[in-house]
Amino acid sequence: MIRSFLALLSLFALLSCGEMVTDQTKDARIFLMGDSMMAANRSSGKAVADEIERRLGQEVIDRSVYAARYFYYLPLTGAAGMRIGAQYQPGNWDWVVLNGGGNDLMFGCACGHCNTMVDRLISKDGRQGAIPQMVARIRKDGAKVVYSGYLRNPGLFTPVRACKPYGDELDRRLARLAATDPKGIFFLPMSDLVPHGDPSLHQQDLIHPSPKGSAAIGARIAATIRANGG
Template identity: 80%
Template sequence: MFRPLIALFSALFLLSACGEVVTESTRDARILLIGDSMMAANRGSGRAVANAIERQLGEEVIDRSVIASRYFYFLPISGAAGLRLPAQYQPGGWDWVVINGGGNDLMFGCGCGFCNTMVDRLVSRDGTSGAIPELVARIRKTGAKVVYSGYLRNPGLYTPVRACKPYGDELDRRLARMAARDDGMIFLPMSDLVPAGDPSLHQEDMIHPSPKGSAAIGARIAAAIRANGG
């Protein structure tokens, strides 16, 4: 009796985490943003990364990022809820698609340990195959340019996911190789954004960006878009 109710409430909870819906009224927007909690953090207060990009560029950004999203997520509801990150993408007249992701696959898919296989599944050593190149290729076929954002680090400070750093660094290197093959893709590292010993760009959990961190990420992304033809 209670199992169907639990399943229903779980589904409603997951669906409530969905990002912004693409409708006819928003199809004039040029910029789509998809990703995980690095992008979605602070959205409730209007200070997420997408909000910062909007302020910097003076135009609308459609934010479909979802907390806890991953590339490899096999719950039945995961696609509809945007928890499977590629499902967040929706076709539109986008000039730019801003993406981040892969960190939750390292954190939850392999526990930040023995993650070499997971990194390979995300993107091959030469940057030509894997879940991330597949998503980017799908988007690039529409003519949209892609900004792929790396993750914040917190140098000189304790972090509960510090074991992920070697794999995160390798993911950055592979994404950079991938971008070097495609003039329409920019890999934008965030590993140097946080000054050593400065906790102000992170929330108290030392994982997610604070409003200040989201603003800094958004400013860097907006600058890259502006520098590459807007």
């Protein structure tokens, strides 16, 4: 029974995983990875990567996966991208766009008593933890990094409202990480993107972005890439 469940979980992860680099996509220069904030609306061609492509006129390799996180312990799923670190593919990227950490707060500590989890993701000074390690790996390969924060939903009753204090702290630490390499790491908060009481940038679950939300996220990322030589 357990083996069957794990096999099904792995199959789901594989089906939800984004593009692989192929001969047809080897000239792409933008690589995107992360969790469902990036992967949402992919099936309809309206994900964050699609908006970046539209605005920049450049192909984006999208490897983001629903429910992905940094600390993922079940077997068989790492290669399918459920671990954010497993999504990365070294290449001649000019830019790597990513997000992550939200599912570690939701599933790793249920958005309560998450100080230890936040520290594991990124230290107070922004220099240690799973996220800085991932970013350092990308920078060592020569790409610039855009790290996206998460949408908020001010004025709306949301099932993840308890995560907000930890999400805010995560944003502060990510900004400190970006400050260590201002020409190579760009942190983009998304906390101000949703107008107060406006549900239109979220799906009905008030967690995942709607096509409008994905477009707004992609537009902000594309503007940063364009403004910094992309």
